[in-house]
Amino acid sequence: MKKRIALFMAAMLAIGTLTACGGSKASEEKTTAEETATEETTGEEKAAVPELELIVAHNQTSLENPYAFGTIKFKESVEELSGGKIHVTLHHGTLGENESELIEKLSMGAVSMVVASPGFMTAIGVPEVDMFSLLYLFDSFDHWEKAVDGEFGDAMKEVITEKTGNQFKVMGYWSSGVRNFYGKQAITTPADAKGMSIRTQSSAVQQQFWSDCGAVPTTVAWGELYQALQQGVVDSAENDYTSFMLKEHHKTDNGKYISETNHDYTTRLLLMDGNSYNKLTDEQKGWIEAACEAATEEERSVVYKMAEESKAKVIADGATVTEHADVDAEAFKEIALPIQDKFAADNKMEEYLEMIRSIK
Known part of the structure; x- marks a missing residue:
């Protein structure tokens, strides 16, 4: 699978997107009152300094597009939930309008999460994912939601994780109308x-x-x-x-x-590199998963409203x-x-x- 992915993706410079940052410490001796104030200030500074940097991208250039609303909601949610320990940079079509470019960047570590249609996975040995592309498979948005949020959606997440060697992890099922x-x-x-x-x-x-x-x-x-x-x-x-x-x-x-x-x-997939996800702490995973749920709800509601x-x-x-x-x-x-x-x-x-x- 790794060889298939390597052949599919063009070579590019890998950029690390998950970086650890430490806070500053007071180094001078102070009075008891000063030490207390310094400790409080230092604690505030640590909380404000991100421990994790995430880059999230999609291929739509308009900020009126549902993808934009969804990714903005993810940024707001995860930064709030983490108390600033996670910082998110968003790219609305600025890293490429072709999904293949975004998948390339995700696989090489240049971005942390992307929104993409499932079809690209057929080229890297996951033909099962083309089930999402079958026409007249769903009769309504309600039917679609019941499927992707239920047993079928869970089963497809497992297929994608297994068949890609954990290269791609589905963090949410989004819609493009x-x-x-x-x-x-x-x-x-x-x-x-x-x-x-x-x-x-x-x-x-x-x-x-x-x-x-x-x-x-x-x-x-x-x-x-x-x-x-x-x-x-x-x-x-x-x-x-x-x-x-x-x-x-x-x-x-x-x-x-x-x-x-x-x-x-x-069906559109909110994807993260599964190997990077596994390196996160349980606390970080919790923040990200909760933010993904909020972003998914927001994206879908905007899709339905804008239709x-x-x-x-x-x-x-x-x-x-x-x-x-x-x-x-x-x-x-x-x-x-x-x-x-x-x-x-x-x-x-x-x-x-x-x-x-x-x-x-």
């Missing part, structure tokens, strides 16, 4: 997508789905997608309202027709929306279900798939 189709024309059935090029994620199961719909899956970097839609390099794309609204994809000719396919209730606000914004900007009730979701699901079944069988994950289906 529910993804919909948007393009140069609306679609209400799979047949409507026939012949159209569509920018998709790199997941094999997602690309297969759109191929089976008759579309032509295409890979375009997220930071280049606006230009690709504007210039007609791709006919369409798929993402959640907030993400494409913030990038103004709906203002391009090939992005202004939105169809609420609701094909993907997304409707973002939809209203794109409509106000002139985009045309085909509501979910007017989309033949069952026709799309008929294509998705066999892909789910085959994936589960190929990866010996029938039990995991049943966990999800049984809680609907």
Whole structure:
């Protein structure tokens, strides 16, 4: 596994992100009163000096993005809980807009925690994680939460830890909303997508789905997608309202027709290097875990709140929306279900798939 990760990641200078710092001590003899005052001051200084420095990054540049709200909440929470003994530096897209760059930095020790989609792990020998990429796997946010916060989510954490040799530890399941189709024309059935090029994620199961719909899956970097839609390099794309609204994809000719396919209730991972985590004290682990819980709750609530606000914004900007009730979701699901079944069988994950289906 370590060799796979080394081959996958580009070589870069390792930067330590967990550093121990000590406090200062009074060195001069003083009167009893002065000694007491000095001890109190020194104690305050020690409490104010961080014992642990964490660098947390995600790939979204807008501070209005849910990732930003989540990571800011983590910083506020862990610094408060630790009384300043843990200090967090945040990077909102400033270390790269491509998730592969962030994963590289996490694996090499240049950052402490990142937010990333699960798909990258398929390239380093964890094909099971692509289960999160299966379309029409979840029917609602409530269904998704019950799955990732329950038996299924716990089981997947163990798979990821074991298969990566503790390289990656899941600290929380975040969301990037529910993804919909948007393009140069609306679609209400799979047949409507026939012949159209569509920018998709790199997941094999997602690309297969759109191929089976008759579309032509295409890979375009997220930071280049606006230009690709504007210039007609791709006919369409798929993402959640907030993400494409913030990038103004709906203002391009090939992005202004939105169809609420609701094909993907997304999962994003708040990841930490498991080996670094294991080196922490129990007290530090407790602070970080509690802060991760608070950050996860905040991120999800912002996702749900912004979904409707973002939809209203794109409509106000002139985009045309085909509501979910007017989309033949069952026709799309008929294509998705066999892909789910085959994936589960190929990866010996029938039990995991049943966990999800049984809680609907």
